[in-house]
Amino acid sequence: MRDTLDHELLLLFNTANQFRLLQNVENFHFEEDPLQANLIKTALATFTITNRLLSDIAYVPFNQDYVLTGSTTSTSKLFTEDVYVSTSFTPDQFLNRLRNLQSFKTFPIRFYKNEEGLAIAIPQISDYGKTSGICLFYIRNSTLEAMILNQLSKYNAQLEIRDNEDTLLFTSKPTSFMASKDDITLTIRSNIAPWTFIVRVAREQALLDSLNRLSKMQQMSTLVAICFVSILIFFFATINYKPIKRLQKLAGDLTFGPSDGSKSKGEFEEIENTLALLKYQNTDLASKLERSKSSEANIALQDLLSGRYKHLEDFNTVAAELSLEFFHSQFFVACILIQETNRDIDELAQLFHEELPDDLNCFYVLTPIPDQIYFINSIPDSYQSKIPEVYETMRDSVEANTGLNITVGLGSVVEGTALISQSFLEARTALDYRFVRGKNTTIVFSEVAKSISFSTTFPNLLLDQLKIALQASDIESIEELTKQLTDFLSQESIPLFLAKTLSFSAINLFFEHLPASSTIIDSQNELFVLSDFETVDEVIEALQSVKNRFIHLDRPAYRQNAELLLHEAIAYIKKHGFECGFTMQHVADHVSLQLPNLSLMFKEHTHITPLDYVTSLRMDAAKRLLEETDLPLKDISLQVGYYNISSFIRRFKQLNGITPGDYRKIRTHTPQSLYHSEQEIG
Template sequence: ILPTIILSSVYYMFIKQTLEDKILNSVDEVTTLIQNTIDMQLASINQFPSILSSDRRVYNYLNSNYDPLDANDIRKILKGYVAANSITENLLVYSKKHDYICSAKGIYPVQNTVTTPKIESEPIISIFDTQEINSLKSYRLYPVNEGQVDILALKLPIYFDTLGTNWSSVVTIDCWELHKLLLSSSEKNKEYTRNIAIANYTNDIVTSLTNYDNINFHEVVRDSKLKSNRGSSIITYKNTKYIVYQLNSDISGYSYINVINQDYIMKNITSQTTFFIIGFIAVMTFIGLINFIFIKISYNPIKQLRDICEMVIVGADFKHNEIYGLNKTLKYLMDKVDTLNSTVENSKDAIKAKILRNIINGQYSSKEDLDKHTIQCGISFPNSYFTVAVFNIRPLKISSNKYILNIEQYVNEIGIGYGTTTIDKNQLIFILNPKSRDMNKIIETLNNIKYELDQILNCVITIGLGHVYHDLRLVGKSYIEAKDAVNYRLILGEKVIPFSTVNSFTKSKNTEYLQLRDFGDLHSAILDGDLGSISRILDDIVRYIKDNQISLFHARCICFDIINSVAKALYELSARNFLFTETDIINLEGFTTIDDLIDAIKNIGNQVYQFLNHGNGKNVESNIIAIKNYINSNYTDQSFSVQKVAGSFNMSLSMLSQYFKANTGQTVIGYLTDLRVKKAKELLISTDVNINDIVKNIGYYSPSSFIKKFKQLTGYTPGQYRKRYRKET
């Protein structure tokens, strides 16, 4: 083994640099060839504006009114220019004097009609709206009565004549023709052109000419950190090494990026290297055979066994008692096995997580196939139905494994469920295996889980639920539905959200939505501290979003418009000595639901109102006493909530929480819990009322939640507390 390692190291150091130099030279050569080929075509395209402006026939056409039916001569001229360039798909010219666009492929009306090709979902005239000149952009073209075509569009400089007329021209390039041009220019070096992309001046990827390895060029360019006009680097992307070569063109200004799988290149080892390896293996095999024969001849079983024992237990000496040495060695190995078993037990969570991800990814074709992989790790799916629930928990205060264990216990009410973590540290995935497709029963169970966790762990939970399927292979689809449902907490709030509810939003046929300005001037209302207008505008917005089932994207746009309006008002108020911090703005941007955002803005409105009408003269002590008195009078009501307290004092929920904690050092929930536990202690010691009735008398909804909270604060269960302290009393 030792000679093999030494010789292999020498061989590796010898050929490593040679192979890398050969690869880099070949990559440089083929990338330069591709750059020259494409630059030649792009350079000829850049001549189109001057050619068109010097052609009197085109000039006369652009400066006169004409009948579209008479523009065929101009169309033939444009077709000639297109034919002269192998990658050009179409050449379009447009003057604002006309209602039509003339192109090599046809005459198109500016207005959107059935005879007008589409760029994405817009009329073809939109291709002239871009402000970027001489910069390639990717589009999806939908010709009339034809299938879609992926194109690159290049808007050429606007031409102005002496009469004040201006016109624009756009060249479209067929991505497939560009791809064919690349293949023809790199036919002899296919192994070095597996992944080619073109980037613009800001290193944004314009198009990928080839992408056999399905890589993300944006991430690769970022990781390579190339700064010079020509250079290469080796990066690791998705556990695979790639050579990234970048070449900037002095003609077009674009960058040509060549990404090559290093392992793919290294497979093409020369015949001489292969011969050397085979010879090396043959020599070492011969040496090993001679060594084996020598050991076989001189073999002594007892001596060999003793030597093995001394090797296992370093420093031991069993020269005079080989049997004792064997017993001690076996005991030592058994201890090692126990340690290994403990390690395997600890790794079950990792195995379970892998299996659950494999189920979501559709790697098991049937339940029988799944059972083969899960039989050794205690995972079982005995029922016929499957669905996925995604839990979004904030803040995640304890280990995610503790959340998973708690939830798995509650899920047993409807069947079986197993959970694991996700990349998002605030989310957990659960694959549920219910006994039936009764969605109402599943939602009821998840609501109970949410309530229990809210009470015990004092956290906010949203649960997205996918459809129930009979086919194991559709678990991945249910997972995607659950993820979509969780995202709609922005509109629907922090609750259990089945995908069937979200589906009505995604299928909404509304194409035009109201904007922030349609609800009123929020900016002016904040500047004036007009709480009534602020509340009306915000409530109207929430009602509009929820009642009209608008898209999630548009709801977010409205929310960010609101934030911008509020931020603008705050900066204007700062000139009037109104104090606010960047934290106020960050709290707005960190909203999770629309209701959170509205509460935060109402809080700011209250602050502005107080600033404009009362300055800093707040009677803090009397306010705190009033809040505590309200809680003391109403805490026994099971429907009591902190939201009711906030409403009673004309404050938002977040404003009340911040105000109370800042002036008492205790949260409202903490004060309420201490009050209820104190009352429970009195009833346990002085009365014989059973624990369930005590729970109702102090305003708790769930006996189990109360017992857990009571033990957490006192160290005793209610029964233990009654026995101990009643004796002392």
């Protein structure tokens, strides 16, 4: 239980650090740059979605009278009086404690005066030791209860969590536990935070009483049976004792127990305990890998949704290790709005996916936008006419089974991955028309567009000229062309959805011409922020803000930073690239870059993708092992990062033209080695 909770706490520390690095919160002032507040709120919402334990994240900046969460901005007074309401302090005392906090602290609170939970406060401390604010991670008591219930219920136990001041933070409440003076109490301290875990286990007195009532005849029968079995075990162990001792030694090594054969415990007991430990570790590792893979897949799909990938092949190459692949070059986005629900959004997304036809190549995306799920769909030409019927059938089925109010918006079919963001904005626009077309239905953007009249045409020429100016770094032309675009957006007749599409196309152009190591402009955040705008003025302000940040960017500093990040990425790959659980997302997280940015930066400086670089390192290592050792292929496969020996052989042959066994035969001229290695495959 301690390891599980410590793992979750470590994730919170990592999240707080990522938030500080990505958002540059040390220099944030709400009144000077309210647009950055939207980016910070989007980041908070994204981090909340990717951690299933969290219900909300808030950022409390120092020396400012505002607090930001994933969904809103409020004054500090309103926040402590109505949103995060402390159960131990008055609102003023709670706010004062937060603003003077210099280390990890946990506060029991009521979320919106209703749900009970814990607010875990982690200070945002810069590299110079200055505290700029506090990250508050809110965890419902019910969520914490559900996480630990499976482990505690089978022991009929109760868990308390207390802080270093002995303040009670949380108490589990299994229905079958009755506190008594005969309870067994265990006290364990966290390795990550100043928490103490107190576990109380009830004594099973009833079982002891039942055993005492057994008759002497039953006791004697049991004793005779035990003696007989013991004699048999002793007999067989004496005959074949050496293998058992070898197994015991291996078990002791695995559990860091005595390796000298001392009988601190029975051989069979030690082997049984070791097998149980290995089973637990394997199950825990599989669960962690699955959660990590799911989170990385969602991030990759968010990047695709925001137009980060210009070619389908680029996405499929990066996403192959995440079991993501699109088969067709035509795409459309479906936006599903679920109204007034408290159900888990990830479970609902899986339910929607199960109701869609098996022949529809699609994946769902969870975004910072609340109560909305997006599906990216890849289809052949023949499928276009079926789209509205397919999603209406799915909507009807889920609505009938769950009683939820569901509205679906469908974007247009576009060619290529670069235009997926356009279909996304169209799907959001279709949803906005639910107040006209009616809720609980499927709304198609192409039908909505017919009812929108406007006389202007999309200024493709202006965008082409802006692209040329950006390529030439012609600041004067960039200023002039951006002004022409904002003048175009200021026309009274232009529809809001057209303004959003044009603004995002321009923002993407700015993004494409930044160094890959720059995070000053995040097209993914800009897309989600744009989709929530309700006026053209907000769209114009966003475009001008991005243009200003681009013009004032210190490019020499970013070129130097790119070289440092590249060396750091290569060092990380060389150290961890041979681990079976290694993914490129791990590298991107290590250097604090989005995965597409990492790929662009790596290819820009080395002329190969990071995935190709990892593969070349693995293949070179495999060749050395084939030439210099007699290790079987399955061991070599694991040493160079492949769980599955078939995947290793297939990849080796794809790159070298021959199988690993044939390569060993040619390079070593040792038929016996080949015989042994091929025997391992069989």
